[in-house]
Amino acid sequence: MNTVTHIGxxxxxxxxxxxxxxxxxxxxxxxxxxxxxxxxxxxxxRKLQKEHPECTVLCGYxxxxxxYGLYRDxxxxxxxxxxxxxxxxxxxxxxxxxxxxxxxxxLARHLAWGTYSAVHIPTPQDEAVKNYTRLRNTRKKAxxxxxxxxxxxxxxxxxxxxxxxNSWTIAHYTWLKGQLFHDEVDQETFTEYLQEVHDQxxxxxxxxxxxxxxxxxxxxxxxxxxxxxxxxIETHTALSFISEIGDFSRFANSxxxxxxxxxxxxxxxxxxxxxxxxxxxxxxxxLRLLLIEGAKSTLRSNIYGKKSKRLLARQKGNxxxxxxxxxxxxxxxxxxYNNLVARGVHHNKATVAVAxxxxxxxxxxxxxxxx
Numbered sequence: 001m002n003t004v005t006h007i008g009x010x011x012x013x014x015x016x017x018x019x020x021x022x023x024x025x026x027x028x029x030x031x032x033x034x035x036x037x038x039x040x041x042x043x044x045x046r047k048l049q050k051e052h053p054e055c056t057v058l059c060g061y062x063x064x065x066x067x068y069g070l071y072r073d074x075x076x077x078x079x080x081x082x083x084x085x086x087x088x089x090x091x092x093x094x095x096x097x098x099x100x101x102x103x104x105x106x107l108a109r110h111l112a113w114g115t116y117s118a119v120h121i122p123t124p125q126d127e128a129v130k131n132y133t134r135l136r137n138t139r140k141k142a143x144x145x146x147x148x149x150x151x152x153x154x155x156x157x158x159x160x161x162x163x164x165x166n167s168w169t170i171a172h173y174t175w176l177k178g179q180l181f182h183d184e185v186d187q188e189t190f191t192e193y194l195q196e197v198h199d200q201x202x203x204x205x206x207x208x209x210x211x212x213x214x215x216x217x218x219x220x221x222x223x224x225x226x227x228x229x230x231x232x233i234e235t236h237t238a239l240s241f242i243s244e245i246g247d248f249s250r251f252a253n254s255x256x257x258x259x260x261x262x263x264x265x266x267x268x269x270x271x272x273x274x275x276x277x278x279x280x281x282x283x284x285x286x287l288r289l290l291l292i293e294g295a296k297s298t299l300r301s302n303i304y305g306k307k308s309k310r311l312l313a314r315q316k317g318n319x320x321x322x323x324x325x326x327x328x329x330x331x332x333x334x335x336x337y338n339n340l341v342a343r344g345v346h347h348n349k350a351t352v353a354v355a356x357x358x359x360x361x362x363x364x365x366x367x368x369x370x371x
Contacts, residue, residue, distance in 0.1 A: 008107030
């Protein structure tokens, strides 16, 4: 009889711990620890297949910082493998003993019993684009820190920009260029802070231009164009969603998609009592933050005003049904926000609720549920 041997792999930077599990006999065997090389895992599997030619194997390990290299190497060797989402693996209460050997055995058992959810494996191209958009985000944060350092330095010297409401405008940069300090060291410090802002801004602009080029590739162009029909979703956000989500149809409904982004509220209900809390913040934090920023941008627009030139340019060339769907989403998002604020909900919570609504519209757009 053909049986399946499940192989749990506890993956670390330097070592892999492996354990095989026979579901029929409910028995673990073949525990070993090897260097973190895919070739050694393949060697382990080949030896197991030689000793038990009647069985098939299935490998599995937890998603983590080591990425998808082991998965892809096993796939090239025609060895089935899954990557398990850590948050879906049940933990035994009261268990205070944790070793690599035990973890590998637990993974093998989860694999055999099916008590896990597999993560989505991106294509190499999607992974490369995802990493680049994340690089841009990292540089954007560095730009924010550089700006804050400069403003903090000026504030310590009692210098505040009062010639306009917003910072980092043309008027603000003109004001910055005119700042002079009597102390030579202070002037040098100010110059270095300002130069850091210019350097980081130049990098962000360069990355944004490259992202526009990546979004124009055949693999992304049409989907990016559809998502950019929404107010508040520019090229960077659209490409980030497409490269990180991949196949939107893997979510059965919009609720699952919102849950993946951590935008659904926590719930602790029992019997007649219903208790809901803040959002779970589970899943993909980066996409969640991008969506909240997109919701803020959407709410800054006028629901009854004319479309901006930038939005008209983004919507140009798209199917009229797609544009109508995006416009319908914009009206819906404003209504949700206004109703919540009118009920006394804090504007930050209302904005998160708008982000959740926007995620549902994105799911509908990418699964052709626009009618």
